[in-house]
Amino acid sequence: MKTKLIYDYIERLSNLMRNETRREGAEYGLQPVQLEALHYLSICNRYSDTPMGVTEYLGQTKGTVSQSLKVLEKKGFLTKHTDNHDKRITHLKVSSTGKKLLKKTIPTPIFSQACEHLNEPTQTQTISVLKDLLQAIQCANGMKSFGVCGTCRYNQKNKDGSFSCGLTKESLSQNDVLLICREHENVL
Numbered sequence: 001m002k003t004k005l006i007y008d009y010i011e012r013l014s015n016l017m018r019n020e021t022r023r024e025g026a027e028y029g030l031q032p033v034q035l036e037a038l039h040y041l042s043i044c045n046r047y048s049d050t051p052m053g054v055t056e057y058l059g060q061t062k063g064t065v066s067q068s069l070k071v072l073e074k075k076g077f078l079t080k081h082t083d084n085h086d087k088r089i090t091h092l093k094v095s096s097t098g099k100k101l102l103k104k105t106i107p108t109p110i111f112s113q114a115c116e117h118l119n120e121p122t123q124t125q126t127i128s129v130l131k132d133l134l135q136a137i138q139c140a141n142g143m144k145s146f147g148v149c150g151t152c153r154y155n156q157k158n159k160d161g162s163f164s165c166g167l168t169k170e171s172l173s174q175n176d177v178l179l180i181c182r183e184h185e186n187v188l
């Protein structure tokens with residue numbers, strides 16, 4: 001088995017990526033976890049854009065996430081909105097300033113350049129291998145998959161081409177289908 005070698009490569013990649021994120025974030029006075037929280041909020045759907053969603057996705061403590069969200073809000077990178085149906089729920093939306101910041105920092109410029117050196121088939125193969133490994137780790141840990149809505153077992157394509165969620169019974173837009181969700185479950 002090549003488990004140790006796979007682990008070593010991924011650990012090295014994680015360290016390099018974390019260092020790059022730290023460097024990019026530092027230019028804007030942000031720690032890596034703050035930039036990662038902002039990135040998560042830019043790719044998740046309306047069922048997942050809450051402090052609890054960020055906590056589950058990042059695997060950080062509630063206190064750390066709460067502090068990070070305060071910093072991001074204070075710097076104008078996100079805004080808070082109370083849910084229309086349940087006043088206890090707060091949604092976190094990335095502001096236009098936050099979106100501009102993410103465009104410059106994630107993926108980091110060095111990571112983007114490195115990926116451009118890989119040809120198209122290699123990039124596709126890499127995505128497939130990493131996806132399989134991620135799913136295996138999440139399954140072994142009993143963790144939430146946080147997958148893309150379009151790949152969820154509850155995602156329903158209607159006769160008229162529109163989409164809906166079999167879990168929440170709500171309609172989904174074309175954009176919703178591309179976002180990640182804390183309720184996502186892989187197709188059995």
Ligand code: SF4
Nearest residue numbers: 149152154155165181
């Ligand atoms: S279909 Fe699945 S991923 Fe999409 S919103 Fe519903 S539960 Fe979430």
